[in-house]
Amino acid sequence: MLTGELGIRLMLLVGDTVPLPASGELVSALEQVQVTSDAAGGDGFQLTFRLSRGLVDYPLLLSGAVDPFKRVIVGVMLGAVPQVLIDGIVTHQQLTPGSGPGESTLTVTGRDVSVMMDLEEANEEYPNQPDFVIATTVIGRYAQYGLVPMPTPTADVPIMLQRVPRQAETDLAFLKRMAERNGYVFYVEPVTFGVNTAYWGPQTRVAPPQPALTTGMGSADNLTGIHFSQDGLAPVAASGAFVEPISRTAIPIPQLPALKLPPLAAKPVMPRRTRMSRGSGQESPARAALSVLAAATNAPDPVTAEGEVDTARYGHVLRARGIVGVRGVGLSYGGMYYVRRVTHTLRPAAGAYTQSFSLSREGTVSLLPAVLP
Known part of the structure; x- marks a missing residue:
């Protein structure tokens, strides 16, 4: 579907596990597409359709094409190269009836496919496994959504006699909690139609600009x-201490700079606030230092x-x-x-893409x- 004079082609696929190109009825009713990619809050989308009512109901609603938990892929083509903006799942519908023909609207909202990791809580143990191996195992459960694990190795290897990593939340919350304690991030990003990378690692700044x-x-x-x-209040310095196991002496951990590499500014804003890592006293020296580093790294820019x-x-x-x-x-x-x-906003009828x-x-x-x- 061409978006007017800009020469941009919008691509919409919908379906169950494997989405297919949208029907002509669905495409002709589409009024606006909005896709938001957020490094902190995750990715989401919103589709707005203009509806005309049939004899007893709206045909688009009766078809079930965009019912909750349908899979939706939105892409654009600038020139000859298609690019996927989001591979997501419908989570919400909102119908606004109008007084005349074609004045009703259906707004469909959803999140990227990682929402399927956030449906069921679990109680699991992962003895003798470092965090990146656990992350790979958890992500591997969702291969039907085209997720390809991309974990970054972690140095800390827990020993069963000292610590056993445990999960007591959904898989998505567990992956994010493990990422945060290592100063990492977790997100799902589309590569092509039906294929997504599940990245678990440090915030990367080494890609070509x-x-x-x-x-x-x-x-x-x-x-x-x-x-x-x-x-000036955004940066945070972190402090903490660990307990030496023989003498039971608390040894302070020096303040560590945020691990955001490579640096992007010659004059960084120095932190004026200090956050204490209160759980570090119960951890090994390496794990305690990592907790302090993660606290500084996770602070906003x-x-x-x-x-x-x-x-x-x-x-x-x-x-x-x-x-x-x-x-x-x-x-x-x-x-x-x-x-x-x-935030990508496309209005096909008006030929607008902002x-x-x-x-x-x-x-x-x-x-x-x-x-x-």
Whole structure:
């Protein structure tokens, strides 16, 4: 389905375990698509359909095509390369009846396929297994949703006589809890249609940068607006101690810097707040130090930027959890940023495609003398 003059093709697949191209009835009723990719809050989507009522009910509702727990894949094609925005599951419907023909709307909301990990709580033990092996095992239970495990190894190997990792929550909550205590993140990201990576590891900043976001440079501009902010209370220093097992002496752990590599700013905002790792006294020295490091790493970035991309000028899909350069805003706030959130909004009938974004990094002043387009 072409979205007008932009030459962007929207692709919609729906179904049960294996989604198929949407029917003509579903496509013609589609009014708006909104997909949000959020590095912190997870990915979600919202589809809005314009409905006409039949003799006894709305045909689209009777078909059950977008009932809860249907699988939905949304993709776009800019040029010749298709890109999947989300592979998700419908979780909610909202019907708004209208007074005249074609004035009723159906809004369908859902989350990425990781929501299927969040349905059933479990009580499990994983003796003598490091966290990354446990994560691989848990993710492997959801192969029918195209999840490919991508865990990053962890150094701590628990011994049964000292500690046994236990699960007392849903698989998704368990994976996120294990990730947080290692200073890691967990998310599901589509690779292609029906295939998703389940990443469990540190926040990555080593991917090739995406095409730059540009403002104040005349014909090279591709933003409709951008603004920056700096929160001096966002960074957090962490402290803690572990107990030496023979003398039972509490040994303090020195404050450790946040593990966000590579750095993106030459002038990082120094933390003024300190958080105590209160459970470190019951852990081994290595595990206690990791808890302190994770607390500092999990703190939010103090410098953020929000704005909107002119997709026609930008010519690309901006992806969350990647790196992008910002040009034309000066040395202090220009340079490379981590893309925290992107909201894609498509209106097929109007031929409109906008991308609003949120960026972040640990400080000001670019590390690079210039940002490439």
